[in-house]
Amino acid sequence: DGGITQSPKYLFRKEGQNVTLSCEQNLNHDAMYWYRQDPGQGLRLIYYSQIVNDFQKGDIAEGYSVSREKKESFPLTVTSAQKNPTAFYLCASRRTGGEQFFGPGTRLTVL
Amino acid sequence: SQQGEEDPQALSIQEGENATMNCSYKTSINNLQWYRQNSGRGLVHLILIRSNEREKHSGRLRVTLDTSKKSSSLLITASRAADTASYFCATNSGYSTLTFGKGTMLLVSP
Numbered sequence: 001d002g003g004i005t006q007s008p009k010y011l012f013r014k015e016g017q018n019v020t021l022s023c024e025q026n027l028n029h030d031a032m033y034w035y036r037q038d039p040g041q042g043l044r045l046i047y048y049s050q051i052v053n054d055f056q057k058g059d060i061a062e063g064y065s066v067s068r069e070k071k072e073s074f075p076l077t078v079t080s081a082q083k084n085p086t087a088f089y090l091c092a093s094r095r096t097g098g099e100q101f102f103g104p105g106t107r108l109t110v111l
Numbered sequence: 112s113q114q115g116e117e118d119p120q121a122l123s124i125q126e127g128e129n130a131t132m133n134c135s136y137k138t139s140i141n142n143l144q145w146y147r148q149n150s151g152r153g154l155v156h157l158i159l160i161r162s163n164e165r166e167k168h169s170g171r172l173r174v175t176l177d178t179s180k181k182s183s184s185l186l187i188t189a190s191r192a193a194d195t196a197s198y199f200c201a202t203n204s205g206y207s208t209l210t211f212g213k214g215t216m217l218l219v220s221p
Contacts, residue, residue: 031207042199042211050207090153098142098203102153
C-alpha cells in the first residue's frame with residue numbers, strides 16, 4: 001500500500017523545546033516537501049528536497065531545519081527559534097510530471 | 112508569496128447544483144493544478160492542466176485555463192454532500208515547487 005505517512009498526528013510542545021516531525025514515503029519519489037498551513041490559509045513552503053543529501057529553503061524556512069539522508073524520509077525539526085510554531089504541517093512528495101502527493105498532516109500545538 | 116487567488120472564498124450550494132471556483136495568478140506558468148482538502152486532512156490532487164491546454168475533464172470535474180487572462184476555473188457538476196471540502200489551485204512556473212492560493216471552502220447541503 002503505497003503512500004506518505006506522517007507522525008504523530010497531534011503533537012504538543014512546550015515553548016523553548018525543539019520537536020521533530022516525521023515524514024516517510026514509499027512511492028519512490030525523488031522530491032519531497034514540507035508545508036505549513038494556518039487556519040483559513042493556503043499552504044506555505046518551508047523546505048524542499050529534490051534528491052538525497054540536498055535540500056533548499058522555501059518561503060518560510062526561518063526557525064525550521066530538515067535532513068534528507070534517505071530517499072524515503074524527510075524529517076522536519078521545528079526549533080525554539082520559530083516564533084509562532086502552532087500550525088498544521090503537511091509533507092508531500094512529487095512524481096515526475098508535477099503533481100504532488102500529500103501525507104495526512106501533523107497538528108503541532110505549542111503550550 | 113502566494114500567486115494563486117481563489118474566488119469566491121466560500122461557496123454554499125444544494126446537492127445536484129454545479130459549483131464553480133475561479134483562480135487567478137500573476138506570473139507565467141508551466142501548469143496549474145487543483146487540489147481538494149477535507150477538514151483536518153492532507154490535500155488530494157484532482158487535476159493538472161498544462162499551459163498549452165485550454166480545457167480538461169475528469170469525471171464530474173471540468174477545468175479551464177486562460178493564460179491570456181492568467182485565470183483558471185474548476186467546475187464540479189451535479190455536486191454531492193461528499194464534495195464538501197476546501198479547494199486550492201496551485202501554480203508551477205517551471206521549477207520543482209508549487210505556489211498555492213488560499214482556497215475556496217465549498218459546502219454542499221443535502
